[in-house]
Amino acid sequence: MKRTLALLLTCFMLLTIAACGGGSGPADPASTKADAADVADAKDAEGTKEVVEEKPELAKIKVEVFDRGTDGGKTNAIDNYWTDWIKEKLLEDENIEVEFVSVSRWEEEPQLSNLMASGTAPDVCYTYSTSLIALFRDQGGQTELSSFMDKLTDLDTLLGEDTALPGRRLIERNKIMETGEIFSVPARRMNVAGWNTFIRKDWLDKLGLPLPETRDDWYNALVAFRDNAKTLGTDVIPFIMTDDVHHRAMNLICSFLNADMTPKDLWVNSVIDRYYMLDGAKEGYRYLNKMYLDGLIDPEFYLYKDDVKNEEYIKAGRVGSFIHNWDQAFRNSPSYLDGLRENVPDGEFVAIDPFKNSKGKTYKKMYDAAGLNIFVPSFSENPEAAVRYINWLAKPEVYQFLQFGEEGKNHKLVNGIPAVTPTDGPSIQNSSNNIDMTIPMNGLWLGDQETTTKALANGYTCDPQYIVDAMKYAMKDAEATMVVPVTLSAAGPYTEDLRLKGNDGACNSVRAAEGQFDKVWDEFIADWRASGADEIIAERAEKYIDMN
């Protein structure tokens, strides 16, 4: 009997412990972590205080790093040549011990949300999602950084002036004007080129057509591709895109936007950075609808949720034209041009710039200089060290090593300018130029624009002239997304839904049957407005500040 009782009691104890563990919230792991850190700090402080006076106390932090998957001979995202280098150098320079926490590049939003909600997010976090940044800020999940600004001097130098808001520093982009609080700092996008239109030059040559210089030229070229499918190879797809019509018809749509729109209309109606509500966008989609009805667009585009099929068809030499990232056709990965040439040896894609608006400008979008946003979670035990880490990454000797590595090993010098050489060994970079580690900046930077552009062109396997042209076209008459220094909150919960609904509505409008376009489009816009867009527009209209 006694034995039974004892057993029963143990069982109940187990139960209560388990129940407590299940019941308590996110504070729990943090507090145990805090204890451990305190003990470690105390121990280390005793040991080091007397020996080195100037060096700050040893601190331990965790840092987010994107994991892009392990295919293609990539290394472990949180334990590799580069992370080892950072660990060693950071300990030496700043007396900080760093541990990396991986977050999938492709699922970064839900994963970061989970880490934040469970209180286990690393001390330095970053994300491309502005709605997440706003949501964490509004719910009190970020450390206020304005008192740390004197520790971010190197970052301030790297970020420089805010090109979108003259007279202000980029580091203060996310400052709340009313209170002066800063909850996150942006990274600088070194290359702001946006989108380009690509066309098969070898097909144009074969049909005796010049490079299109106007929208109609381009349309006629596509019609010629369609009509001469037998000469060009069977199963020709004149124009291809995915269900993300907004991005995959970007420059075309931009050419239809009303060139006389006021800055206020432009900004207020750019809901979640989509242009459906802008004056003139409807005509752009009407044009796409005509293209679709004329058989110029792949009839299956609305079923493509990613680039997989596009890549397959482009490399197979079936696609005449597409709109994509400014250098998409020439990137070493997914290597459209090289892939095409494996199947069609004389195949050639070139960038063109034919879409002119009513003022004759090839108006298009380029990126804002502020890229991803970096923040320190409110439950971080050592925000000071986290801030020092961010600043340390902005030092030229640090980021340039991370981007180019060692001479002879990771790059060679061509006329004094580094050219990255692909490595297969342990020092392979998991992201191009290690952008996932050099978080204060997205892209190469060698101190000035000219050197940087040359280094950039050196990084492609194709003829550098393609890159120079592509860059020229992508930047011609391009405008960055307008920035108004106000704090917005309304979009947060609606962004995902609106994004998907936007894709759906755009696809349906492009696929509308003859004579049905207006009906489909108007229905789409009405639904979009009711699904949160109206609320977002109202907030933007209310908070708009005239910058001129």
Add this chain to the structure above:
Amino acid sequence: MSVNSEALVAKRVSKRRSYFRRTWSLYLMLLLPLAYFIVFRYVPMTNIVMVFKNYNMFKGVWESEWAGFVWFQKAFASKDFWLSLRNTLGLNILDLIIGFPMPIILALLLNEVVYKRLKRITQTIIYLPHFLSWIIISGIAFQLLAPKSGVINTFLINAGFEPIEFLGKESLWIGTYALLGLWKEVGWNTIIYLAAITGINTELYEAAEIDGAGRFQKVWHVTLPGIRSTIIILLIMNMGRILGIEFDRPFALQNSSVMKVADVISTYVYRVGIRGLQFSLTAAVGLFQSVVSLVFLTTANWLAKKFGERGIW
């Protein structure tokens, strides 16, 4: 008399005592699954309270502020919620109409197959799709049914017909959805009926034969009544699921042009609640779904008992 009853009570007590002495270890073993359910099922359930709160992920469920019925109001005011509710009901009822009788018919047919080897091979072949994930099936569906590159439409186009928009037209998409579901699950669902059929006393068949029953009459008068209670129980359980819908099937099959008929509660919750980080809204919709499912289940069970069946409790 009293002496007798006292003895009886004493006897009963000692009987109970000896019963516990014999079986206590079994009860002890029961504690573990009980603990599992309490810790992992019932304790998390307390978080349902977030439907009445303005959930803040940094404060946690208990510290967040109360919000009353805001989230229910928000869900019920949303056009998308009603649309997804309608679609969930519609697709599930269609599944029930097509997907419920087919396994029964198939089981009866298989049972009549005399050549046992053929029966076994057929069974194996029709089970197999059950083990494929919906992601794979959606890929297969795309390869077969895509408007231009799909096998069927390539064939139609080459034969000089217009291609059929199996995936892009709303009415055809619904049919595709239902038939793919049937194709995937029909074989698997026959297992339980075949098992029930094996349980029928063979003497009944012999008796029926002596009475001069033919093959069809044997099926109608012996086999079907023999598996009636199994059918009823499965029907009740299906009724309980009428408002619940799996996530992967609609999510993998839906595309931009059919969202009006393809958006169901699970995908609505995922899109608006989980991706939009509106956890309270998600929980409110989930709670609503559970309550309605419970009502359906109890009603179906009550009806079954009314008709003289056993029900599920």
